[in-house]
Amino acid sequence: MRLNKQIRLIFFLLFPFTLLTIFVVYPIVATVYYSLYDKNTGSLNLNNYIDVISSINPIYMLVSRSFTPTPPWGALIHNLAWVLIHVPLTILLGLILAFILKYYVKGSALIRTIIFLGMVVPPVVGGLIIRFMFDGVVGIIPAIFSFMGIEALSKTWTNYPSTALYALILGSLWIWLGFSITVFSAALENIPRSHIDAARVFGASMRHIFLKVIVPQLRPAIVIVTVMTALWDMKIFDVVYASTGGGPGGSTSVLALVMYSYFARALDYYKSAAVAVILALIVAPFIVIVMRWLKD
């Protein structure tokens, strides 16, 4: 009987394990192997890692040797800039908008749907839309600044190293905000109305209700939005590829784009694998946080 159960278990696990081995385990092992493979000597060493980390070519540079007030700072630093700017803005705007839409706007479902459209748009198309949004000739953002008389920002943002990175990050806010609002809206549904009414009875202002009643109860949702947004920012590719291609002067380059450039332009699969491993190692802590959170 016990043997039968074990055979059945093996039978059911065999198929998924085979697929996992072929499509997940093997590619991971192969990528790590290639990242260590030295094509010049045929031996395994860290030369690919040393080369990609020490590259001073603006297209491949991971960390700039000199710090300047404006990009390029290197792909890795750009990814961190994405996380530092994009994550707080996504959380803050998502929270505020979800709160306002739930408690102050009638027919908010329609507005939520419109905001969610950004999530439905393929990232490559999103990248092109961002490019046009910030275009000096047809873009809405430079047009607004032109109307306000701010000439320095009424130009094509993606053409200049000082503005290109910010254009992509701010543009992506539109793409990703739908996710954050949807998660926060769902979490808001779980907060009993009586908590807010009780706070009102005790004379709490709307600001206090938001900060002292709503936000603490949304903490699990905030964690998940933070981690998912940070993950998205660390592996961002399509938006950058379609809008600026990493330029000008490497000022919008990101890790995934560097990996792609080694792969598709330099045809150097070993260095590409090294960047992939570096990217995976950086992303791993975020995944651990999510796994722990899901477990709890």
Added chain:
Amino acid sequence: MEKRLLLIIIAVIIIIAITATLLLLYIPGPGVPTPTPTVKLRVIGPWAGKEAEYFMKVLNAYKEVNPSVEFEYIIMRAEDLASVLPLNFEAKTTPADVIITPWGWFIAEMAKKGHVIELTNYINKDDYVAGILDPVTVDGKIYAGPFTMWLKPGFWYRKSFFKAHGLSEPKTWDEFKALLDNIKAISGVKNPIVVGDSVGWPVDDVVEHFIITFAGPRAYLDLIEGKVRFTDPQIKSVFENYLVPLIKNRYFSEPIEWTTAIELWWKGEYGLYFMGTWIAGMVPDAGDIAFFPLPGCKGVVGGTDYVFVPKYTPNKDVALEFVKWLITEGQVVHASTPAGKIPTWVKAEPGKLWAPMQDVYKKVKDLGLSILPDLDDTVGGDWQRLWWDQMKLLWANPDKLDEILNVLTTQHPRIKGG
């Protein structure tokens, strides 16, 4: 017994009659052509929109001479091909039977890895523009055939615009600067010269033209070879004395998406547009445009799209037969359309060129401009992307000139490799 024998004879006759009838039905008699099975060739090319329409005319012309071949045309840019093909080839498959790309260096890379069919026996080198086969020749073997050629001859302008504002083609650098000032003074003009934007090539075309003009064709070729550096005084001075002042004084627009730039230039928001000859097929009236190179220019950049056959095509013979036609007679058909191209096949009759291109060709010849290879297409690899990127940076931040020239020098593959 006799009756039985008679039955056997009748049976044999009937069998012979049936067999003969069947044979007559299935074996065609003399004079009846054998129906050839149709072969469908998948062709990948870089052209979309109107440019694709002009190429379809070439495919249709081939179908007329060879009805047994059908085509499926797939649009794929060179940069997309570079990311897709290596994987396909490593897996010993191909997405198309015939592939066309302007990146000769990429074909050479694939040929070195054994993925491309050699075409040496199909191509007579002397029948083509000198040097055009060099990028696709590896160890003396030719791996791709050249298709039609584009030229990047200079600054295009609308004849009607020049006439309306009393402008004329400049003969000296001072006249060129005066022309820019005159255009700048025209009401409604945003900048005298519009600069196209794409992955970066429209900007770099302008730079190549300035280098050829002020450093000379020899220095330009040496720059490609890595014998001259971007930081050398003769090259640096081209940027410092000519390009950077024009950029800083806003004689150039900021890079605008290159097809949008055509529309804006046509509307009169800009006076001049540096672009390849294909622009002639993209404007409403090709008769209203003309070009001039920078005064004193002795060379013109010309490039072609290369046609190659991957080793893994299941239709090798048909594909090779088609390529043989495409790089000879096919060029004549293509050059007769408004694609804005000229044949690289020297046996093509100039009289069959599309009329506006005949004027361009004549002017290039009259000015004595030698045809030079495209700088970034020839160097190729990831340096090409770096070059495009750095040129866009130059337009955004001309003060970074020293840094840009330094990066271009240190990363140049032929300098890097010693």
